Amino acid sequence: MRLLEGLRLNPSKSFSGRVRGERLTQKKGLSIEFADYRNYTEGDDLRHLDWNVLARLETPILKTYRDEEDLAVHLLLDASASMAFGDPSKFAAAQRAAAALGYVALAGGDALSLHALPLARPPANFRGRARFPRLNHAVQALAPEGQAGLTSGLRHFANSNARVGLVVLISDGMDPEIVSGLRTLSGRGHEVFFLQILSPIERDPDLEGDLRLLDAESAPAVEITASAATLKAYRHNLNAHLESIRQTVLRQGGRTALISSDDSLESLVRGVLRQAGWART
Amino acid sequence: MSFQNPAALWALLPLGAAIVALYLLRMRRRDLRVPATFLWPARTDEVRANSLFQRLRFSWLLVLQLLALAAFAFALARPQLKQEGLIGNVTLLVVDSSASMGAKEGGLTRLEEAKRLAAEAIRSAGAGDRIAVLEAGPQPRVVSALSQDPTRSLDSLRLIRQTDAESDVGEALRLAAALAEQESSARIVLLSDGVFEPIEDFAPGRAEWVYRPIGSTVSNLAIRALGVSRTPSGHQIYCAVAAWGDAPLRGELSLYADGKLFDAFELSPEPGKEWGRVVPLPAGTQILEAKLKAPGDALAADDYAVTLTDPRAALRVLLLTRGNLFLERALALDPRVTLDKAATLPEAAKPESPGPAVYDVAVFDGVPETAVKARGILTFAAAGPNSPVVVEGTLTRPEAISQEQHPLLLGVSLRGAYFETARKVRAKGPSRTIATARGDDPLLVVDDTGSQRRVYAAFDLLQSDFPLQVGFPIFVANALDFLGGTQTEGALAIRAGQTLALPADRAATWTAPDGTETALLPEDGLWTVRDTSLIGTYTLRSGETVRPVYAQLRSERESSLRPASELRLGDRTVEGATTPAQFADFWRPLLLLCLGILAAEWWLYMRRS
Numbered sequence: 008m009r010l011l012e013g014l015r016l017n018p019s020k021s022f023s024g025r026v027r028g029e030r031l032t033q034k035k036g037l038s039i040e041f042a043d044y045r046n047y048t049e050g051d052d053l054r055h056l057d058w059n060v061l062a063r064l065e066t067p068i069l070k071t072y073r074d075e076e077d078l079a080v081h082l083l084l085d086a087s088a089s090m091a092f093g094d095p096s097k098f099a100a101a102q103r104a105a106a107a108l109g110y111v112a113l114a115g116g117d118a119l120s121l122h123a124l125p126l127a128r129p130p131a132n133f134r135g136r137a138r139f140p141r142l143n144h145a146v147q148a149l150a151p152e153g154q155a156g157l158t159s160g161l162r163h164f165a166n167s168n169a170r171v172g173l174v175v176l177i178s179d180g181m182d183p184e185i186v187s188g189l190r191t192l193s194g195r196g197h198e199v200f201f202l203q204i205l206s207p208i209e210r211d212p213d214l215e216g217d218l219r220l221l222d223a224e225s226a227p228a229v230e231i232t233a234s235a236a237t238l239k240a241y242r243h244n245l246n247a248h249l250e251s252i253r254q255t256v257l258r259q260g261g262r263t264a265l266i267s268s269d270d271s272l273e274s275l276v277r278g279v280l281r282q283a284g285w286a287r288t
Numbered sequence: 289m290s291f292q293n294p295a296a297l298w299a300l301l302p303l304g305a306a307i308v309a310l311y312l313l314r315m316r317r318r319d320l321r322v323p324a325t326f327l328w329p330a331r332t333d334e335v336r337a338n339s340l341f342q343r344l345r346f347s348w349l350l351v352l353q354l355l356a357l358a359a360f361a362f363a364l365a366r367p368q369l370k371q372e373g374l375i376g377n378v379t380l381l382v383v384d385s386s387a388s389m390g391a392k393e394g395g396l397t398r399l400e401e402a403k404r405l406a407a408e409a410i411r412s413a414g415a416g417d418r419i420a421v422l423e424a425g426p427q428p429r430v431v432s433a434l435s436q437d438p439t440r441s442l443d444s445l446r447l448i449r450q451t452d453a454e455s456d457v458g459e460a461l462r463l464a465a466a467l468a469e470q471e472s473s474a475r476i477v478l479l480s481d482g483v484f485e486p487i488e489d490f491a492p493g494r495a496e497w498v499y500r501p502i503g504s505t506v507s508n509l510a511i512r513a514l515g516v517s518r519t520p521s522g523h524q525i526y527c528a529v530a531a532w533g534d535a536p537l538r539g540e541l542s543l544y545a546d547g548k549l550f551d552a553f554e555l556s557p558e559p560g561k562e563w564g565r566v567v568p569l570p571a572g573t574q575i576l577e578a579k580l581k582a583p584g585d586a587l588a589a590d591d592y593a594v595t596l597t598d599p600r601a602a603l604r605v606l607l608l609t610r611g612n613l614f615l616e617r618a619l620a621l622d623p624r625v626t627l628d629k630a631a632t633l634p635e636a637a638k639p640e641s642p643g644p645a646v647y648d649v650a651v652f653d654g655v656p657e658t659a660v661k662a663r664g665i666l667t668f669a670a671a672g673p674n675s676p677v678v679v680e681g682t683l684t685r686p687e688a689i690s691q692e693q694h695p696l697l698l699g700v701s702l703r704g705a706y707f708e709t710a711r712k713v714r715a716k717g718p719s720r721t722i723a724t725a726r727g728d729d730p731l732l733v734v735d736d737t738g739s740q741r742r743v744y745a746a747f748d749l750l751q752s753d754f755p756l757q758v759g760f761p762i763f764v765a766n767a768l769d770f771l772g773g774t775q776t777e778g779a780l781a782i783r784a785g786q787t788l789a790l791p792a793d794r795a796a797t798w799t800a801p802d803g804t805e806t807a808l809l810p811e812d813g814l815w816t817v818r819d820t821s822l823i824g825t826y827t828l829r830s831g832e833t834v835r836p837v838y839a840q841l842r843s844e845r846e847s848s849l850r851p852a853s854e855l856r857l858g859d860r861t862v863e864g865a866t867t868p869a870q871f872a873d874f875w876r877p878l879l880l881l882c883l884g885i886l887a888a889e890w891w892l893y894m895r896r897s
Binding site: 089090092097179181182183206209214216217218219220221222223224226227228229230231235237240241244245248 | 317318319320321322323324325326327328329895
């Protein structure tokens with residue numbers, strides 16, 4: 008928690024909020040952040056008149072300020088069966104990351120909603136640092152058991168009436184249609200922060216012999232002979248898949264990061280939140 | 289190419305079909321759960337259809353496995369190729385080292401040529417071929433046992449030395465046949481000129497026989513006869529030289545009396561003819577030697593002859609028998625004896641035949657004793673009118689209970705010998721009983737009062753274990769001494785290669801003509817000397833006593849040097865062959881090929897994994 012203190016999520020876009028918060032918006036409002044000048048009109052608050060301009064030009068000019076609202080942060084945690092792989096499992100790493108990112112959001116005064124993909128249950132909403140224990144409890148209560156695809160969950164979320172805001176997606180991205188799902192999110196106006204978690208065995212599988220590969224979710228089984236050529240082709244496909252995800256997210260103005268399931272929380276905070284600019288102080 | 293086990297080829301079909309069927313069957317794969325399968329390549333050459341059978345696709349693994357199976361099946365079928373050469377898988381090389389193999393042809397003796405051929409054959413042997421080398425000399429022996437080491441076989445050839453004696457090729461071949469009997473496919477190769485006695489009573493066994501004749505007809509002069517006879521005008525020497533071959537040879541025969549040259553003759557007998565001379569014997573001569581020198585003479589071993597003028601130094605013995613191996617061997621052991629064997633009395637031995645007595649001793653073994661012209665007569669069982677006994681009946685299992693001190697019984701004991709039956713006899717005239725059985729029945733009767741000495745044994749040797757006892761050869765030697773005259777302590781003349789047994793009382797040294805010395809220890813009262821394969825003068829040194837022994841070849845068969853084109857083995861005839869054909873197995877290379885293919889298949893499999 009000490010590492011997370013003082014950090015605030017750093018979306019590149021600004022989103023309008025529902026209640027006053029700590030995030031500056033494009034709307035004019037009450038804050039100390041100067042926005043523009045405009046002519047005085049009747050009924051304006053005289054406290055915002057620029058008295059210096061009035062004295063020199065004898066024209067009443069009013070100073071306007073940016074408004075501060077809250078930010079809707081949607082924490083989408085992939086709880087599909089494929090997340091159960093790895094040692095330590097990808098889901099355990101995802102739970103740690105979700106708790107950390109959730110803490111940062113709560114500490115920043117953002118409106119946080121936790122969604123478990125696929126969306127089998129309604130989201131849990133949290134606001135304020137004091138709600139972190141409940142958030143943590145909700146995250147730890149999840150289990151990787153979903154059989155529906157990740158992309159269908161993303162599309163379902165995009166079509167919901169969720170407030171447009173920052174979507175923090177924590178997943179392994181193991182869905183051939185995920186690029187489409189990410190585009191749907193962006194099309195809805197969300198800014199996507201995609202934290203992708205893979206286990207070491209996924210990135211460099213050590214397989215031998217003739218195998219029938221059973222998909223953890225619903226994809227058909229594949230029979231292979233684990234030859235050098237097969238492994239080489241797998242690595243090529245994996246890299247192409249990861250690159251297409253990265254390019255899609257970047258093109259939509261989002262951020263993406265790839266971590267290993269055995270990476271520590273400290274490396275997540277330092278490498279992703281601080282250096283990659285996902286959060287700012 | 290032919291197959292020893294062609295049935296193995298039938299295994300190709302079911303096994304090949306089984307391998308192909310395994311490729312047709314869908315491979316059962318190990319299930320493995322993964323996060324996602326869409327990233328794994330759908331390689332059509334690796335992915336099998338989801339059914340029991342699948343379409344057969346080309347696979348190098350399948351090709352290599354079928355090739356390995358084919359190589360294995362062919363190896364099991366034991367293919368063989370017809371090749372030419374002396375060496376087979378298991379070969380026993382029998383090298384004749386008899387005197388005739390010393391004949392020189394084209395700068396090499398026949399034995400050297402035989403050893404050259406043997407060495408050539410050994411060098412041409414394959415890696416797995418096993419070779420043994422046997423020497424067919426006077427004493428057949430295995431020079432090197434079956435071995436895959438060609439160096440050892442080649443070294444053993446050097447141990448085969450030329451002899452000046454007749455060889456016992458029959459025994460050597462029997463030895464080879466016995467060794468080959470333990471092998472499944474053995475070949476016995478005889479390298480010889482074929483100059484030896486026909487081999488009777490021979491079972492060739494299952495080995496393949498190859499006779500490689502060596503030599504051609506060459507010219508040879510040989511001393512055929514050298515003897516002394518008493519004539520009214522004194523002692524006369526008769527010597528004869530025979531010529532063999534196609535080309536006439538000139539030679540010079542020198543006669544030596546006690547080592548001193550006293551006469552020499554130039555001679556040039558026609559091929560196939562004989563040259564002879566009779567010359568007076570110098571007075572007092574003990575040892576008469578003849579040496580022949582003839583340029584171009586093929587064989588040197590028969591250019592030397594020796595005879596001892598003392599009539600007791602040589603005994604010509606006539607054995608009248610229906611067959612008694614024990615007695616024949618005991619008589620042949622005596623170096624003085626020249627043995628003739630017959631079933632009936634030859635004309636020359638009958639008293640009415642003209643001339644001096646041909647035989648010194650006559651031995652009647654189971655043949656009724658008759659009058660014979662000889663100095664002494666030894667009779668076993670069947671007495672005759674001239675015997676010193678009168679037969680009165682038959683004794684059953686007589687037991688010898690007493691024997692006199694008599695030269696005939698020195699070192700001999702009849703007590704303990706078993707006799708199944710014996711003649712019940714009574715000594716007649718001046719004859720004397722020297723051994724008696726229980727009941728005072730004579731077992732041995734001697735008569736040395738007349739012009740002929742006689743010994744009568746009442747028992748039949750073939751119905752007794754006396755021939756198996758140590759005392760039997762001593763008894764025979766004593767009998768020959770008694771009947772032929774007292775045993776000489778002087779020189780002996782023997783035939784080269786003859787095994788010598790002499791009464792012994794202490795250690796002695798035997799020195800061969802080439803200077804080789806052998807220590808002799810008495811065994812059962814005898815020195816037994818087997819190393820007499822060279823002609824020349826041997827010496828037996830025992831304490832202060834030095835006894836010369838003269839060895840000579842004197843073999844018309846060896847001197848003829850006529851190579852035999854075929855080999856008689858009992859009822860079977862083996863034609864001589866220069867390059868015999870053989871079937872060479874090559875299942876080992878096929879098996880190695882099979883292993884190589886399997887290794888390649890494994891490498892390919894690992895590389896693809």
